[in-house]
Amino acid sequence: MQNVKTPKKLIEVALPLDDINAASAREKSIRHGHPSTLHLWWARRPLAAARAVIFAQMVNDPGGDRGYAPGMTKAQAQLERERLFGIMRRLVTWENTNDGTVLAEARAEIIKSWVEICEQNKSHPQARELFAPARLPAFHDPFAGGGALPLEAQRLGLESFASDLNPVPVLINKAMIEIPPIFAGRRPVGDPLPSDQQMDLSENWAGTAGFAADVRRYGEWVRSQALECIGHLYPSIDLPSELGRGKATVIAWIWARTVRSPNPAFGHAEVPLASTFILASKPGKEAYVEPVVDGDSYRFEIRSGKPPASAKSGTKVPGKGSGFVCILSNTSIDGKYIKEEAQAGRMGVKLLAIVAEGQRGRIYLPPSEEHEKTALQAKPEWVPTQELVGKARDQMPLYGMNTFGDLFTSRQAATLSTFSDLIHKSRQKIAVDAAAAGMDDDPTPLRDGGRGAVAYAEAISVYLAFIVEKMAETHSSLCTWSNAPKNELVVSTFRRQAIAMTWDFAESNPFARSSGSVEKITEAICRVLPTSIPASASGSSSQANAQAQSITAGKVVSTDPPYYDNICYADLSDFFYVWLRRTLRPVFPDLFATLSVPKLEELVASPYREDLKGQAEEYFLSGMTSGMRQLAKQAHPAFPTTIYYAFKQSDTTDLGTGNTGWETFLEAVLQAGFAITGTWPIRTERDARSIGIGANALASSIVLVCRQREANAPSISRREFLRELKEQLAEAIEVMIGGSEGVSPVAPVDLAQAVIGPGMGIFSKYAAVLEADGTEMTVHTALTLINRMLVEGEDDFDSDTQFCMSWFDEQGWAAGDFGKADVLARAKGTSVERVRQAGVALASSGKVKLLKPLEYPSDWLPEKDNNTPVWEALHQLIRALRAHGEAAAGSLLARMPQRAEPIRNLAYRLYTLCERKGWAEDARAYNELITSWASIDAASHEKGHIGSQADLDI
Structure with a gap:
């Protein structure tokens, strides 16, 4: 935009990267009270990183003639920058997430920078719209996902807008930034629970404390009503005499899937497909299942003590994919046979063991015929019939599972549908209670801006619906039993970003007091509200296609778009959507209007939706370019836009850091009219020292810092680009390697990613870089040239070191031919003998080897x-x-x-x-x-x- 004076922001100059990375890595181990426990979403960015990035993109850098302190010396600028880094270090600490003093300090700096920008632009034609000192610009994330970025923008005092095409993240963001500010500071209206602490009559229900109390109270009401309806489906277990008799609450029932024996002599028998018989592996407290065969039948007994080696793999053939053996005849059961049986509807289940609560830990008991019969005779009133599609299908249809309803046992489906129905009933009760407590009896619904009793009841039901969602995650037939020494518990459905087949599975008891129980789930949700939800500035979450939305206009933007083909969010989120739709459609009819999540417009390179992989890539490039163009055109001109892109460690190759998705994504950003002014590698998973080369987990997020490219940007030749790259990139690399006062150097593991920023900054500021034949240089070529700078420049070292670098590149630590080494050494201005005398290499028998x-x-x-x-x-x-x-x-x-x-x-x-x-x-x-x-x-x-x-x- 013309005539806008835009000082460089802190994020365009320097960051306390080590501190941000350490806080981000630490946050991954925090669960209690973390927003990620509100509702599952994949590949969330750490709150610490989101908070730091938004702060740094809004605060002016103190150095240079474009800073907010003209005339400041370099030393003074560095001192001021270090002061800002101190604020950031306090800001990213988990314990300070809702610390009023720290947040006030950060907000003051944002306001200070904003006032300076407004002063510089007070004569701008749109000063009243864009540069009003009394009103901070709002924030928008058009790919809101799990909501870390909109939440942290709100925490920093900005009015926050979130949008997404997918209804599930839209609802998650409503629960984090839209609903809490509406009902903050209110007393709870539900009847106190016996477990509630005694509250002083003058108690100040600040923030979401009162709202969270009502979620807990009405969550307990739903639980108690459900217990009356379906409690009989979850019986207690009679303990044997050696365990003191009496009754114990069951934590979980462990099942194995079955098929008919392929041996004709035993074809009438259903035999188990168990991947393990180990129940507990803690030394001294081991427990396992022992199958006892009696002619053409079998039963399972529970043994304690060190299990035999065969128990580890159950009836599965180790290392043979889906191969098993018949427990009765020892006949091989191959994968093809299992799939045929499953697709014919002949895959069943058999109870392996029962896990109960004991006074000193878990108690493992043999299967009960009564318990098995009770579970199998459950009759759900409703089962989701939506078909699994795309990434959600994967292998499931091979085993006869074609719909989302097929992923649940009849007892699980009955339980989830019962809870869903009761949440509908709870809305009526909450509205009546709220009106009786003095809340405005306004019938305006939440979706239309209601603030009264009806809207309050609908708001509470959103979080009650999340209880059903988390139950679905821990109450499907894809959950497993963890026998690890410190974690004997049910492991939820999404152990990875896919819906994966399980042979033996664990069925939780929702009325117990263990993981997966309604009580534990409700408590986890309620802890998030007062702990991590700011409920300060207003927020809004809406469904919108990033390619066509206009919400961004005049707003600060930080966003975390889909990563090419890493995760097919729409396919997987149907798992939750089918239950949300049943529970909340009356509250948000437009949001849940479709039978499943919209997929055709989702911005992922998904070959199954296109005929060819190339078409999928083109679809992603075209769509992402449109989405980025909306940001480049509409984002507030005084601030850079920050965009996250997650990298796998395996994306680093001999050509440098890159892959098809990364290059296509960069291409989209540049085609949209952005110029890159910086890149920052944010460590979002584990400490850099613990990451092995080639690890396939997402390791870092590159945060791109972008500004709109000058409309009259010129084109340059390849030769001019290389000369500028060599001049400027070497200096940038030296700064990254050397660090600066108060700021640690960029770690080697992150250097290849960090150097992309200054390199692409040069490339992207021009309309085009022209090759010798007049064609435009591709992003791939530019990245290759930038990455090459990291390993070139050996002329800076002595001749012996130059030889060692080249020989190491060619041979590693292995011995190579003397003749080749001699030629290389002469070319570097040294000799093999000189290198040998230096004590860094061995030369004998016609071979040369580095030590x-x-x-x-x-x-x-x-x-x-x-x-x-x-x-x-x-x-x-x-x-x-x-x-x-x-x-x-x-x-x-x-x-x-x-x-x-x-x-x-x-x-x-x-x-x-x-x-x-x-x-x-x-x-x-x-x-x-x-x-x-x-x-x-x-x-x-x-x-x-x-x-x-x-x-x-x-």
Whole structure:
């Protein structure tokens, strides 16, 4: 937009990345009170990362002539930047999630920057619309998903808008940012529970405390009503005399699927397909199922003590996919036969064991004929008939499961439909109670902006519906029993981002007090509301196609769009939608108008929806470009747009960091009219040191920082692009490697991703980069050239190190032909003999081999070595670090302080090389050195730059 003065934002200059990453990684282990426990959604971004990114994209950077403090010296700017980093460090700490003081400090900085922007743009033609100092711009996420970004924008004081094509995340966002502010600060209207704490009459029901109390109270009402209706389906179990007799509450029933024996002599018998007979594996408290065969029948008994080796695999043939053996005849049961039986409707179930509550832990009991009969005779009033499609189908139809109803036992379906029906009834009760408690008896529904008793009842029912959703997740025939020593419990349906077949499954008791019970689920939901939901600024969540929406106009944007073909959200979310639709359609009729989640317009590269993979890619590129164009045109011009893209570690190859999805996504961003002004690798899963090369889990999110490209941006030639890339990228890499005061260097594991920012910043600011033949350079080519910069530039090192780098690239630690080594050494200005004398290689019998770090001598002293290549200094440091720790490595570095910078630079280069070749262990050594560099450097300064042999303990 013309004439807009836009100071650089903090996110376009620097971030306390280590602190953000540490907080994000830690958050993954937090469950109690975390919004992720409200309702399952896939690939959520950590709240810490979302909060930090939004703060940094709204706060002006203090340095440079475009900052909010013109004339500030570099040192002053750095001090001010460090002050802002201090706020961010406090802001991302989980314990400060709802800390009023910390949040007020952050909001004050956002307002301060906003006022400065408004002052700079007070003469703008649209100043009243876009630059009103008294009104912060609103926030919008057009791919809202699990809602981390809209929630954190609201927490930072912004009016927050969320939209998504999928009704399930639309509802999740309503529950997090739209509904809580409407009913914040109200007293509960339901009858207090015996478990409620005694409240003072003057109790201030601030925030969502009162609302959460009503969710708990009416959740208990639904539970008690359900117990009356279907409690008989979940009987207690009689304990044997050795366990003290009496009755015990059942936690779970463990079942095995069955097929008829393929042996004609036993064809009348249903035999179990059990993947394991182990029930508990804690040393000293092991329990397992022992099948007892009696002619043409069998039964299951429970044994304690160390199980036989055969119990581990049940009746499954180890390592043979879906192969099993008949428990009666030992006949092989192959996968083809199982599928034929299942598709013919002849796959059944058999009770394996019963898990009950004991005074000192779990009690494992043999199957009960009465319990099995009770479960199998349940008659649900309603079962979802929507068909599994796309990613939700996967292997399920192969085993006779074609609809969502097929994923549940008859008892589970009866339970879920009963709870759903009772939530309908609860709305009437809540409305009556609310009116009786003095709430406005306004009949306006929630969807039309109602604030009275009717709307309140509908709002509470949204969270009660989430109870049914979480029950569906833990009450399907795809749940399993975990026999791990510390986790003997039911494992929910979505162990991964797919609906996967299970042979033996665990059926929870919703009326027990264990995981999967209504009581535990309700408590988890209620803890989220006062713990993590700000309920401060207003919010709105709506269903909208990102390609055509106009909600973004004049708003700050941070978004986390779909990742090419990683997750087919629409297919999987039907699992929840079928139950939500039944429960909440009267509350949100438009949102739940369709029988299933909209799929044709979903922005994923899904080959099954297209004829060919190429068409799927084109569909994704076209759709994502349209979506990004809406953002580029409409987003508030004073702020960059931030866009997340999740990477797998396996996306790093010899060509650099990239894959088809990443390149297609970048192409869409650039075609939409964005220029990239930065990229930040946010660690969203695990600590960088623990991630193995090639691990297939999502490891990092690259956060793209984008601004609208200048309308009159010129085109340049490939040669001009390369010259600018070489000039600017080398400096950017050096800053990333060296870090700055108060900010740690970018870790080697993240460097390949971080360097994309400045590289693509150069590429994307031009209308086009033209190849020699006049064609436009592709994103793939640009990424390849950018990544190449990480491993080039060896002329910065001594000739011996240059040889070692090239020989290592070619041979690794293996021996190679002397002739080839000799030619390479001469080309680098050295010789094989000189390298051998330097002590970094062996040369004998016509072979040349580089020494590994642990093969270097431990009594080496750099000041007594007249020929010390940087290669040698680096690997001596690695040897000292691995053998004796950071203090020893620091003592060694103190003897060669002038080599610190080239050592560190070489470690980055070699890490990148190893990562791309898949040399995991070697890459780890270089990564460990860099991540320990601050401590090593501090130890070297403590030791002083001259030491003696006596105190050099390496």
